[in-house]
Amino acid sequence: MIDKLKLKNSALKIQIQKLDKQLGEKAEMGEVLHAIDFDQLNIENQQYTEKISERNKELGKLKQTAGKTVQVLNSLKGKLTALTSQSSALEQQTAEKEHALAAIKDEIRRVQEERLVAERANRSSKRKQTEVKMPQVMDYVHRRVEEDEVRKQVQSWERKLELAKRGASQARRQLSNAAETQMR
Numbered sequence: 001m002i003d004k005l006k007l008k009n010s011a012l013k014i015q016i017q018k019l020d021k022q023l024g025e026k027a028e029m030g031e032v033l034h035a036i037d038f039d040q041l042n043i044e045n046q047q048y049t050e051k052i053s054e055r056n057k058e059l060g061k062l063k064q065t066a067g068k069t070v071q072v073l074n075s076l077k078g079k080l081t082a083l084t085s086q087s088s089a090l091e092q093q094t095a096e097k098e099h100a101l102a103a104i105k106d107e108i109r110r111v112q113e114e115r116l117v118a119e120r121a122n123r124s125s126k127r128k129q130t131e132v133k134m135p136q137v138m139d140y141v142h143r144r145v146e147e148d149e150v151r152k153q154v155q156s157w158e159r160k161l162e163l164a165k166r167g168a169s170q171a172r173r174q175l176s177n178a179a180e181t182q183m184r
Contacts, residue, residue, distance in 0.1 A: 090182050097178060101171040108164040115157045122150050 125147055 087182075090178065094175070094178055094182070097171060097175050101168065101175060104164060104168045104171055108161070108168060111157060111161045111164055115154070115161060118150065118154050118157055122154060125150060 125143070129143065129147075
C-alpha cells in the first residue's frame with residue numbers, strides 16, 4: 001500500500017509538474033499576446049490619430065470655405081438691398097414722369113382744341129371781312145380791334161402749343177433716359 005501511495009504520489013507530482021509547465025507556458029503566451037495586442041493597439045491608435053488629424057484639417061478648410069461663403073453671401077445681400085431700393089426709387093420716378101407726361105399730353109390736346117376754335121373764329125372773321133363791301137369806319141375800327149385780339153389769342157395759343165410740345169419732348173427724353181438707366 002505504501003508502494004502504491006508512493007507511486008501515486010510520484011504520478012501526481014509529475015502531473016503537477018506538467019500542469020505547472022503548461023501554466024508557465026500559458027502565462028508566457030499570455031504576456032506575449034498582451035504585448036502583441038498592445039503593439040497592435042498602438043498602431044491602430046496612430047492610424048486613428050492620423051485620420052482624426054486629416055479630418056480636423058478638412059474640417060478647418062470647410063470652416064474657412066463656409067466663412068468665405070457667408071462673407072460673399074452677406075456682401076451680395078447688401079448689394080441686393082441697395083439695388084432693390086434703387087429699383088423702387090426708379091419705379092417711383094418713372095410713375096411720376098408718366099403722370100407728368102399724361103398731364104402734358106392733356107394740356108397739348110386742350111391747347112390744340114382751343115387753337116382750332118380760334119382758327120375757325122379767325123376764318124369766320126376773315127370771311128365776314130371779305131363779304132362786306134364797305135364797312136362803316138367805326139365797324140372797321142371795331143373789327144380791326146377784334147382781329148388784333150384774335151391774332152393775339154392765336155399767337156398766345158401757338159406759344160402755349162409750342163411750350164407744351166417742348167415740355168412733352170423733354171418728358172419723353174427724361175422717360176427714355178430713365179428707362180435706359182433702369183435697363184443698365
